Amino acid sequence: MVELAELSAGPKQRGRRGARLRDSAITLGMMGPAVLLYTVMTVVPVGVAVYLSLTDWDGFSTAAFTGLDNYKHLFDDPSSTDAWYVTGLIAVAGTVCMVGLGLVYALALKGRSRTNSFFRAVAYFPHVISALILGYLWAAILGTNGAVNNTLAKFGIEPLGFLFDEKFALISLIAVIVWAGFGFNVVLFVAALQTVPAELLEAAAIDGASKRQINLRIVIPMIAPVVTVATVLNLVGLIRAYDIVVSLTGGGPAGSTQTFTYLILARSFEGTNVGYATAQAVFLMVVSAVLALLVTALRNRQDQAAAGQ
Amino acid sequence: MKSMWRRTCGLAVAPLVMASAVACGNGSDQASEGTTLRVIVNITPNLTEKYWNDLFDTYEKSHPGVTVKLELTGTISADAKLRQDLAAGDPPDVAQQITPTADTASLFADLSDQPWTAKTPLADQYAVDGKRYVVGVGEQIQSLVFYNKAAFEKAGIDAAGIRTMDQFTAAMGRLKGAGYKPLQAAGQWVTGSQFSMMADAGVLTADPEWTAKRKDGKVSFARSDYLPYLEHYKSWIDKGYLDKSALGLTYADGQTAFLNGKSAMYIMGSFFVPAADAAKKSDEIGVFTMPTDGVYPSGQFGNISNPYVVVNKSRHKAEAIEFVKWATTDPKAIKSQLASDANLREGFTYPMSSLGSSVQQILDKAPSVIVKSGMSQPVAGFSDELNKQIQSLYTGSSPAGAADGLDKWWNSQS
Numbered sequence: 001m002v003e004l005a006e007l008s009a010g011p012k013q014r015g016r017r018g019a020r021l022r023d024s025a026i027t028l029g030m031m032g033p034a035v036l037l038y039t040v041m042t043v044v045p046v047g048v049a050v051y052l053s054l055t056d057w058d059g060f061s062t063a064a065f066t067g068l069d070n071y072k073h074l075f076d077d078p079s080s081t082d083a084w085y086v087t088g089l090i091a092v093a094g095t096v097c098m099v100g101l102g103l104v105y106a107l108a109l110k111g112r113s114r115t116n117s118f119f120r121a122v123a124y125f126p127h128v129i130s131a132l133i134l135g136y137l138w139a140a141i142l143g144t145n146g147a148v149n150n151t152l153a154k155f156g157i158e159p160l161g162f163l164f165d166e167k168f169a170l171i172s173l174i175a176v177i178v179w180a181g182f183g184f185n186v187v188l189f190v191a192a193l194q195t196v197p198a199e200l201l202e203a204a205a206i207d208g209a210s211k212r213q214i215n216l217r218i219v220i221p222m223i224a225p226v227v228t229v230a231t232v233l234n235l236v237g238l239i240r241a242y243d244i245v246v247s248l249t250g251g252g253p254a255g256s257t258q259t260f261t262y263l264i265l266a267r268s269f270e271g272t273n274v275g276y277a278t279a280q281a282v283f284l285m286v287v288s289a290v291l292a293l294l295v296t297a298l299r300n301r302q303d304q305a306a307a308g309q
Numbered sequence: 310m311k312s313m314w315r316r317t318c319g320l321a322v323a324p325l326v327m328a329s330a331v332a333c334g335n336g337s338d339q340a341s342e343g344t345t346l347r348v349i350v351n352i353t354p355n356l357t358e359k360y361w362n363d364l365f366d367t368y369e370k371s372h373p374g375v376t377v378k379l380e381l382t383g384t385i386s387a388d389a390k391l392r393q394d395l396a397a398g399d400p401p402d403v404a405q406q407i408t409p410t411a412d413t414a415s416l417f418a419d420l421s422d423q424p425w426t427a428k429t430p431l432a433d434q435y436a437v438d439g440k441r442y443v444v445g446v447g448e449q450i451q452s453l454v455f456y457n458k459a460a461f462e463k464a465g466i467d468a469a470g471i472r473t474m475d476q477f478t479a480a481m482g483r484l485k486g487a488g489y490k491p492l493q494a495a496g497q498w499v500t501g502s503q504f505s506m507m508a509d510a511g512v513l514t515a516d517p518e519w520t521a522k523r524k525d526g527k528v529s530f531a532r533s534d535y536l537p538y539l540e541h542y543k544s545w546i547d548k549g550y551l552d553k554s555a556l557g558l559t560y561a562d563g564q565t566a567f568l569n570g571k572s573a574m575y576i577m578g579s580f581f582v583p584a585a586d587a588a589k590k591s592d593e594i595g596v597f598t599m600p601t602d603g604v605y606p607s608g609q610f611g612n613i614s615n616p617y618v619v620v621n622k623s624r625h626k627a628e629a630i631e632f633v634k635w636a637t638t639d640p641k642a643i644k645s646q647l648a649s650d651a652n653l654r655e656g657f658t659y660p661m662s663s664l665g666s667s668v669q670q671i672l673d674k675a676p677s678v679i680v681k682s683g684m685s686q687p688v689a690g691f692s693d694e695l696n697k698q699i700q701s702l703y704t705g706s707s708p709a710g711a712a713d714g715l716d717k718w719w720n721s722q723s
Contacts, residue, residue, distance in 0.1 A: 144557030
């Protein structure tokens with residue numbers, strides 16, 4: 001039947017079908033390495049991680065299936081709950097500050113001038129340095145024997161607890177994270193601000209809108225999708241905060257700056273309960289994904305509501 | 310079109326071919342002329358990469374055909390590096406700084422049938438179910454208090470008279486009065502470790518089975534002799550003998566502060582001696598056994614130094630065992646390793662500073678060396694949690710709260 005259909009299709013149609021098949025094969029061939037790489041580097045490790053999280057694997061011997069025990073343990077392990085509290089604080093406070101500061105900075109420097117370009121570069125500069133190095137640099141500045149406290153000591157002033165007082169240490173950590181990361185938001189926001197039509201701003205100005213009103217009612221709503229992207233990126237990035245924690249505070253004092261990722265990498269994986277450590281990592285991945293989806297969905301709903309008005 | 314198709318296929322297959330080539334090449338470390346032994350070691354300020362390579366060169370000269378290759382662990386522990394290598398199907402031959410447990414013993418070669426292992430230090434204390442999997446070069450002891458001789462003289466204190474915790478506390482008061490910071494602490498891992506060096510000497514001398522009992526739930530931190538030690542520690546913070554700002558110091562910073570005479574006493578292990586020697590301060594520093602609330606002198610909380618295990622999956626097991634035998638029994642290798650980290654071993658001497666000799670005398674007089682291995686090994690992650698709880702004493706926790714926190718954490722891990 002197929003042969004008959006093919007015969008009746010004629011040489012022209014057969015040729016077209018052949019060309020389409022060749023195109024598909026070429027497309028698949030082009031995609032092949034990328035798909036293979038993605039599968040090997042992402043899909044397989046995630047699959048293996050999910051499997052290991054359901055076992056009691058100690059990293060050495062054969063793993064035994066334990067069902068959801070590791071996930072249940074996540075909620076009765078005091079280290080985990082404490083670390084989530086710290087992580088939540090850093091993620092929320094850090095995101096708000098990074099987005100807010102980035103927005104203010106971008107609005108102030110949106111014009112095209114050499115001075116603005118210089119200050120935009122200054123804001124972005126920490127972002128190109130490894131977070132680990134930034135942490136060590138700030139530890140050398142804020143530590144008990146650091147530059148600030150050494151200077152204070154010369155005037156007979158007791159050392160300030162930037163890194164040894166539990167509340168101060170968390171604030172110092174968030175401040176360094178914000179300083180290191182807000183420049184990226186500035187670049188994003190400045191790029192977005194340049195897409196806002198000039199005639200719209202001129203029209204608003206002619207209608208008597210103040211600068212503040214223009215920014216709040218026109219500019220910020222117009223760059224809202226970019227702000228959403230920055231919020232999601234910052235939030236997800238800060239939930240995984242690790243390198244600055246390691247180099248600046250080492251999770252201390254008294255675990256007051258111990259984030260969930262620090263807990264997974266510095267404590268759980270260093271122990272022998274790899275199954276549990278993997279469950280923590282999978283849980284972190286799920287939380288990050290849910291948060292990212294949640295923020296995007298909220299933004300979409302707001303956009304739809306605005307469009308409906 | 311045909312050539313384009315060929316190129317596309319080529320592009321797709323090339324990474325696979327390259328990966329296969331790399332995979333085939335990997336693991337063929339047995340050179341045609343001899344054997345390459347891969348050894349995982351920890352690099353420390355005393356045991357540098359150069360030190361190990363020099364030591365391995367000595368072995369290679371006396372064992373033609375064998376090459377010993379140093380495996381660096383990077384930022385992870387030897388234990389984690391071994392796990393990574395095993396998971397990757399690329400086992401090393403020998404590993405250092407790993408203490409086998411009942412769960413992990415099967416990964417290592419049972420060396421019980423090697424008669425030379427019986428003569429290595431603490432071999433039986435580290436045995437698992439009576440079998441020797443780990444052999445070491447010497448011993449480290451850790452229940453020590455180093456002190457600044459000038460500070461003690463100024464405060465009118467005789468170090469030999471400090472035997473109890475109350476006397477220790479009184480000495481701190483006099484040192485503070487003499488204008489010194491009485492006791493040097495630091496952040497990072499140091500806070501918890503110093504507490505362990507202090508409290509374990511008393512608690513584990515009185516009851517060597519304490520950790521095993523804790524595992525069985527028969528004792529707890531909150532209702533044991535650990536609580537009085539937590540109370541002592543907290544009282545030192547409250548009286549200003551311990552400085553909260555020390556939590557912002559690294560291990561190296563704390564050590565330097567003591568060596569520079571900013572503080573009068575420093576609880577640390579015998580591995581502090583090389584740092585004092587290097588700073589040429591050994592003659593200005595004295596040492597005494599950690600005071601306790603019980604017997605004096607107490608047992609020394611200690612551990613095996615330079616512990617070696619042979620990995621069961623090693624492709625060159627016989628050669629690996631031969632290498633470990635050399636590292637732990639050859640007099641030159643032993644002396645070199647002992648001296649590099651100021652470790653100790655009965656029957657072996659090397660040129661020591663006055664401080665090193667004092668530590669040796671303390672070990673000679675110690676009634677026992679308390680080792681945390683086998684059933685006496687705390688659950689994984691305990692040292693981190695202990696560190697967190699001891700630091701919490703500086704940030705407002707009560708001794709009872711810290712003890713409860715330790716119990717709560719321990720229970721959640723079992």
